[in-house]
Amino acid sequence: MSTKKLRRAGEYVIEKLLTVSGAVTGLTMLTITVFLFKEGAGLFRSPSVEKGYALYVHAENPVERLSVNEIKGIFDGEITVWNALSSDYPHAEIVPYRIEDIFQRYSESELGEDYALLPDKLAEVIRETSGIIAFLPQQYAPTGMTGVKTLPSQDIRPADFFGGTSWMPTATPAPLFGVLPLILGTLFVSIVAILIALPLGLSVAIFLSELAGTRTRKWMKPAIELLAGIPSVVYGFFGLVVLVPLVQRAFALPVGETAFTGSLILAIMALPTIITVAEDAMRNTPRELREASLALGAGHWQTIRKVIIPYASSGISAAVVLGIGRAIGETMAVLMVTGNAAVMPHSLFESVRTIPATIAAELGEAPAGGAHYQALFVLGCVLFLLTLLISVSAEWMAGKQSSKIL
Amino acid sequence: MIEAKDIDFYYGSFHALKHINMRIAAQSVTALIGPSGCGKSTFLRLFNRMNDLIPEARLTGKCLVGGEDIYGAHVQVDDLRRRIGMVFQRPNPFPKSIFENVAYGLRVNGMGDRRFIADRVEESLRAAALWEEVKDKLKKSALALSGGQQQRLCIARALAVQPTVLLMDEPASALDPISTMKIEDLIFHLRSTYTIVIVTHNMQQASRVSDHTGFFMLGELVEYSETRKMFTNPEKTETQNYITGRFG
Numbered sequence: 282m283s284t285k286k287l288r289r290a291g292e293y294v295i296e297k298l299l300t301v302s303g304a305v306t307g308l309t310m311l312t313i314t315v316f317l318f319k320e321g322a323g324l325f326r327s328p329s330v331e332k333g334y335a336l337y338v339h340a341e342n343p344v345e346r347l348s349v350n351e352i353k354g355i356f357d358g359e360i361t362v363w364n365a366l367s368s369d370y371p372h373a374e375i376v377p378y379r380i381e382d383i384f385q386r387y388s389e390s391e392l393g394e395d396y397a398l399l400p401d402k403l404a405e406v407i408r409e410t411s412g413i414i415a416f417l418p419q420q421y422a423p424t425g426m427t428g429v430k431t432l433p434s435q436d437i438r439p440a441d442f443f444g445g446t447s448w449m450p451t452a453t454p455a456p457l458f459g460v461l462p463l464i465l466g467t468l469f470v471s472i473v474a475i476l477i478a479l480p481l482g483l484s485v486a487i488f489l490s491e492l493a494g495t496r497t498r499k500w501m502k503p504a505i506e507l508l509a510g511i512p513s514v515v516y517g518f519f520g521l522v523v524l525v526p527l528v529q530r531a532f533a534l535p536v537g538e539t540a541f542t543g544s545l546i547l548a549i550m551a552l553p554t555i556i557t558v559a560e561d562a563m564r565n566t567p568r569e570l571r572e573a574s575l576a577l578g579a580g581h582w583q584t585i586r587k588v589i590i591p592y593a594s595s596g597i598s599a600a601v602v603l604g605i606g607r608a609i610g611e612t613m614a615v616l617m618v619t620g621n622a623a624v625m626p627h628s629l630f631e632s633v634r635t636i637p638a639t640i641a642a643e644l645g646e647a648p649a650g651g652a653h654y655q656a657l658f659v660l661g662c663v664l665f666l667l668t669l670l671i672s673v674s675a676e677w678m679a680g681k682q683s684s685k686i687l
Numbered sequence: 688m689i690e691a692k693d694i695d696f697y698y699g700s701f702h703a704l705k706h707i708n709m710r711i712a713a714q715s716v717t718a719l720i721g722p723s724g725c726g727k728s729t730f731l732r733l734f735n736r737m738n739d740l741i742p743e744a745r746l747t748g749k750c751l752v753g754g755e756d757i758y759g760a761h762v763q764v765d766d767l768r769r770r771i772g773m774v775f776q777r778p779n780p781f782p783k784s785i786f787e788n789v790a791y792g793l794r795v796n797g798m799g800d801r802r803f804i805a806d807r808v809e810e811s812l813r814a815a816a817l818w819e820e821v822k823d824k825l826k827k828s829a830l831a832l833s834g835g836q837q838q839r840l841c842i843a844r845a846l847a848v849q850p851t852v853l854l855m856d857e858p859a860s861a862l863d864p865i866s867t868m869k870i871e872d873l874i875f876h877l878r879s880t881y882t883i884v885i886v887t888h889n890m891q892q893a894s895r896v897s898d899h900t901g902f903f904m905l906g907e908l909v910e911y912s913e914t915r916k917m918f919t920n921p922e923k924t925e926t927q928n929y930i931t932g933r934f935g
């Protein structure tokens with residue numbers, strides 16, 4: 282009687298422990314997601330111009346607002362006259378002006394103790410130069426002085442973020458956070474990786490599960506499982522030393538660090554996971570079903586195609602999701618072999634930069650809480666959504682596949 | 688019709704069938720009985736070459752079906768298996784629709800067009816006494832059927848490819864009495880068209896459905912004769928003991 286009670290109590294405790302661990306895991310996942318989105322959310326509320334700075338123009342200049350690309354064009358010297366921006370603007374040369382330019386006119390002593398006279402002097406410069414656009418720290422700026430107009434600060438727009446084609450997070454005066462090249466880079470690298478890895482992985486899985494002899498399988502399966510455990514830096518190293526020169530020579534390229542090289546290394550890394558998961562799924566097909574098929578006169582291949590693969594389809598889709606997940610999220614190896622140029626990719630044989638590589642490379646140098654930092658978190662969210670989308674659609678396709686056989 | 692000549696069969700070093708000689712008449716029902724592990728399934732599976740799937744299995748002797756050595760070099764195993772149908776102990780429908788289960792064998796053997804397949808599916812389901820129960824839900828999953836219905840579906844599936852022989856390995860052992868009775872009825876009706884070999888643990892079943900009975904023990908065919916004779920006046924004491932339930 283009492284031992285029974287004791288056992289019941291023990292079972293109760295274990296039950297509760299399991300519930301708690303489930304809840305804790307769920308909560309942790311939720312917290313991570315919320316954290317990601319919360320950190321990133323501030324981005325679209327930060328000014329598009331560098332923090333603590335503002336843009337100033339001559340009071341009579343009709344210009345009201347400038348986009349980040351226009352600001353960049355002006356300070357890079359690509360846009361040189363005002364009416365190039367809009368026909369309403371004067372036909373006057375643009376004079377970009379930065380705080381350090383003041384020393385061409387005044388010596389440090391003329392600016393007074395603690396640069397007390399600096400705002401006045403800057404206002405003077407602005408009043409004298411009708412085409413000026415000055416990028417100045419607000420601390421010394423001639424805000425509100427006669428003859429000076431402050432361009433209203435604008436928030437970073439989602440359209441510039443998601444539609445922008447340049448990623449220059451440290452550009453001044455206005456950093457460019459266009460994620461298209463990164464998203465495209467990620468998609469290029471992972472899609473090609475999957476296109477290589479899936480057919481190859483599924484073929485090997487079919488071979489191992491259906492065709493290979495017991496002895497072959499006995500050493501091949503653990504060997505492949507072992508490959509899945511190799512740290513990605515090691516793969517990256519292999520890629521750098523072997524694949525990069527190989528790709529460069531094979532395609533006669535100026536450099537071997539390309540999107541394609543990244544795809545290759547990713548495919549190699551995703552293969553073991555795809556193979557083991559898919560193989561397990563196929564081997565789990567009940568013997569009764571195989572025998573039923575064979576007993577009706579179906580050949581080995583017909584049985585594989587019509588019974589085993591449909592039966593294993595949910596396991597195979599898990600393999601696909603895991604493989605793609607690895608490909609999209611993989612950071613280190615890709616960082617090492619793709620060259621990391623954050624420019625719009627036009628072909629597979631150009632250097633690209635992926636989202637994870639960007640986060641890994643830049644998070645350390647982005648000041649916490651700044652726009653750059655937040656932009657990296659938004660990138661994290663984009664990555665998260667991308668993976669989610671792929672998992673959901675793979676799940677959906679597997680569902681369709683198995684409902685087709687039902 | 689079916690003939691086993693000097694059969695010896697080994698799983699690795701285990702001698703599972705010992706020197707078996709047996710002739711099975713066409714268009715009759717032959718029951719194989721015997722204690723568990725005596726080699727009934729092994730023997731049955733020789734005739735559609737299901738044992739080929741087992742690594743390290745070895746066979747000596749000859750298996751003839753309709754005079755043809757089915758282990759001969761020129762034999763197409765797929766084709767042989769189409770001609771010799773099998774029904775397994777546990778119902779094993781594919782996780783597909785009822786229709787597709789029956790059509791499967793026709794499709795993999797490249798038999799006929801849509802019309803032909805549809806007709807044959809209906810015909811087979813009728814032959815398996817299942818048509819009335821499933822005609823309105825052919826597109827539904829076969830897994831939603833009851834165990835007895837699933838087993839009759841498996842029989843229909845086997846009949847669809849028009850075999851000449853039906854091998855049945857304890858086809859009713861996983862079923863309730865009513866379903867078992869339906870299967871027995873079915874066997875009774877099929878006997879005029881097919882050569883049926885059925886393994887069973889149920890003595891009553893063997894005596895009800897079969898014309899001849901073979902009694903196996905420890906890999907040997909102890910006694911083989913007309914069912915009526917076997918159950919009323921067996922020659923061997925082992926047989927006597929087994930069928931009266933004194934051992935086994």
Ligand SMILES: Nc1ncnc2c1ncn2[C@@H]1O[C@H](COP(=O)(O)OP(=O)(O)OP(=O)(O)O)[C@@H](O)[C@H]1O
Pocket residue numbers: 698701703721722723724725726727728729730741
């Ligand atoms: N794949 C196999 N590998 C090795 N030994 C096997 C294998 N299949 C069966 N055996 C052995 O061969 C013997 C005969 O097996 P079999 O399945 O033919 O018996 P059975 O008469 O059908 O028994 P049951 O009535 O329990 O189904 C048994 O001793 C069994 O352990």
Ligand SMILES: [Mg+2]
Pocket residue numbers: 727728729856
């Ligand atoms: Mg058996």
